[in-house]
Amino acid sequence: MQYFMAKLKLHNLKFTPRRIAIIQLFLSNNIFTPEEIWNRLKKQFKKCGLPGVYRNLESLVECGILAKIHKIDRKRYYGLCSAKENIHHHHIICLQCGKVDDISDCFFEKKETIKGYKLISHYIQLNGICEGCLNK
Amino acid sequence: MQYFMAKLKLHNLKFTPRRIAIIQLFLSNNIFTPEEIWNRLKKQFKKCGLPGVYRNLESLVECGILAKIHKIDRKRYYGLCSAKENIHHHHIICLQCGKVDDISDCFFEKKETIKGYKLISHYIQLNGICEGCLNK
DNA sequence: CTCCTAAATAGAAATAGTTTCTATTTAATA
DNA sequence: TATTAAATAGAAACTATTTCTATTTAGGAG
Numbered sequence: 001m002q003y004f005m006a007k008l009k010l011h012n013l014k015f016t017p018r019r020i021a022i023i024q025l026f027l028s029n030n031i032f033t034p035e036e037i038w039n040r041l042k043k044q045f046k047k048c049g050l051p052g053v054y055r056n057l058e059s060l061v062e063c064g065i066l067a068k069i070h071k072i073d074r075k076r077y078y079g080l081c082s083a084k085e086n087i088h089h090h091h092i093i094c095l096q097c098g099k100v101d102d103i104s105d106c107f108f109e110k111k112e113t114i115k116g117y118k119l120i121s122h123y124i125q126l127n128g129i130c131e132g133c134l135n136k
Numbered sequence: 137m138q139y140f141m142a143k144l145k146l147h148n149l150k151f152t153p154r155r156i157a158i159i160q161l162f163l164s165n166n167i168f169t170p171e172e173i174w175n176r177l178k179k180q181f182k183k184c185g186l187p188g189v190y191r192n193l194e195s196l197v198e199c200g201i202l203a204k205i206h207k208i209d210r211k212r213y214y215g216l217c218s219a220k221e222n223i224h225h226h227h228i229i230c231l232q233c234g235k236v237d238d239i240s241d242c243f244f245e246k247k248e249t250i251k252g253y254k255l256i257s258h259y260i261q262l263n264g265i266c267e268g269c270l271n272k
Numbered sequence: 273c274t275c276c277t278a279a280a281t282a283g284a285a286a287t288a289g290t291t292t293c294t295a296t297t298t299a300a301t302a
Numbered sequence: 303t304a305t306t307a308a309a310t311a312g313a314a315a316c317t318a319t320t321t322c323t324a325t326t327t328a329g330g331a332g
Contacts, residue, residue: 012278012279013279013280014278014279014280014327014328014329015328015329016279016280016281016327016328018280018281019280033318034318034319035318047281047282047283048281048282049281049282049283049284050282050283050318050319051281051282051283051319051320051321052280052281052282054318054319054320055280055281055320056280059280070206070259072259074210074289074290074317074318075317075318076318076319092250092251092253092255094253095256101251101253103250103251105250107243107244108243108262113264114228114239114241114262114264115228115237115239116266116267117228117230117237117262117264117265117266117267118264118265118270119228119262119263119264120231120263120264120265121263122260122261122262122263123206123208123259123260123261124258124259124260124261125258125259125260126244126250126253126255126258127255127256127257127258127259128249128250128253128254128255128256129253129254129256130252130253131252131253134254148307148308149308149309150298150299150300150307150308150309151299151300152298152299152308152309152310154309154310155309169289170289170290171288171289183310183311183312184310184311185310185311185312185313186289186290186311186312187290187291187292187310187311187312188309188310188311190289190290190291191291191309191310192309195309210288210289210318210319211288211289212289212290
């Protein structure tokens, strides 16, 4: 928790009960949609607004604690991001348990051009089954 | 146009004026959101519904004429897909003119596992500046 | 410990993007 | 030309997300 507190502080964000609860939910290493987070928070806090959840998830991304995960269902997912800040990396998620891991080995990072295009940015999302789930 | 007609036929889709118009818009090689397509179609057809545009774009993807393009702005984009059907490929888009090209050279295609995860699927979106725009 | 201020919050309402539904029309075969 | 599956418009519903306003709170300064 100290680690997260430091990250928040670095970005002038406060260490609120709401945020502690959100971070704790993510410590399971699962990915969640804003609504899933909201449903869980409502059990802990009798007052709890969905817009607040959206805001918190976004600020946690800003300070590098969470990462946005894109799936085909057009919902937003978030997961813990363990990579050092500002280091180019992507994420692989386990389709079974929702676990997220960082992938720093990126084919496109060094490429300057591809098919005549000057590469500016890219987005990679990997989906798989994690070791734990494979061994079940 | 013959080419597209054949693709549509293969999927039991009709060659309607609406679809011809949509395909023609994409022949510029640009990417468009459903709403952008709709705005352009409204000039040609006095009656024209947005749901119909959505349906058409989806069916054109189904038969391999268009590809879905993902950008960060949470809107749906579509672009012409020139790749042969069922061939694993990704897309690179020009951030300046919106041109789309296919990338068949994929680093992850042969990889079976990565970081202990058994790879199931992946999504790659490349953004760059095309040769034409670079030379301007 | 108390005051202060920027940041966080709830809740209501608005917005944006997309989908569903129903009735009508049309393309492309027989 | 008749037939029928597919395509359509338009209205309405729906879902995810954002904006707005007023109130509350965390955490540093004194």
